[in-house]
Amino acid sequence: MTAAPASLGRRQRRLALLASVLVAALVPGILVVNGLRLLANDWYVHAEYARPGFPPDHLGILTEEQRIDLALIGLRSIQPQHDEGVQLLRDARLPDGTPAFNDREVQHMQDVRDLVGGFYWAHIGSLILLVLLLAALARTPATRRYVPRALLGGVGFMVALAAVVGIMMAVAFDWFFTAFHHAFFEGMTWYFYRGDTLLRIYPNRFWNDFGFVLGGVAVVQAIVLAGGCWWWIRRTRRREAVAPRREPVGAPAPEA
Secondary structure, eight states: OOOOOOOOOHHHHHHHHHHHHHHHHHHHHHHHHHHHHHHSSHHHHHHHHTSTTOOOOTTSOSOHHHHHHHHHHHHHHHOTTOTTTTHHHHHOBOTTSSBSSOHHHHHHHHHHHHHHHHHHHHHHHHHHHHHHHHHHHTTSHHHHTHHHHHHHHHHHHHHHHHHHHHHHHHHOHHHHHHHHHHHHOOTTTTOOOTTOHHHHHSOHHHHHHHHHHHHHHHHHHHHHHHHHHHHHHHHHHHHHHHSOOOOOTTOOOOOO
């Protein structure tokens, strides 16, 4: 039988709390980029175009099949695993043989590719740091109890963030969309005209849905993680409740 964990000194407690705060701060970003990695694939483009009421080409020229082909090219141009990058956009052609994307659109997608690549590298670094922090907390029974609570703190942060962003998107999507681009992109390469291909293959409905689905995927991960943490906490409490206390060495035996 295991004894109850020893109490922590002041310095150990401060270090455990600091590690817990860092864990909680890492969780939301990791969950969001997990969702980004899941959605930034061909299947999501096909699923979005298959949704009832998805807007047609507002110029009435491109067929759904042509739009899907161009949307997949755009997606692959920003995926770090595709070495061709935005050259795919430069090579793409409309049905009449003209370039599908102008220089401004290509530059914007290069900016998006750089941003996605940065997110992916930050995701890897965050996962490594998270594992190291959790391993440090799990080294002793006294600090191990901080692990599920730190993760729960990250879950709470994630849910609050998703709620705030979801409300902003529902109430003022255009404002949110503009603010997001101002925050992550320089210049106005992200501003498109009505005839630009990117606007025709990725209408606002596409990004609106993407944002809500991304938030939903992150929240589902958070719920699963919260369930595991609550199970861990309850299991630890039950084990500590039934664990016998160790008598101090040399204590007199109880009298008959």
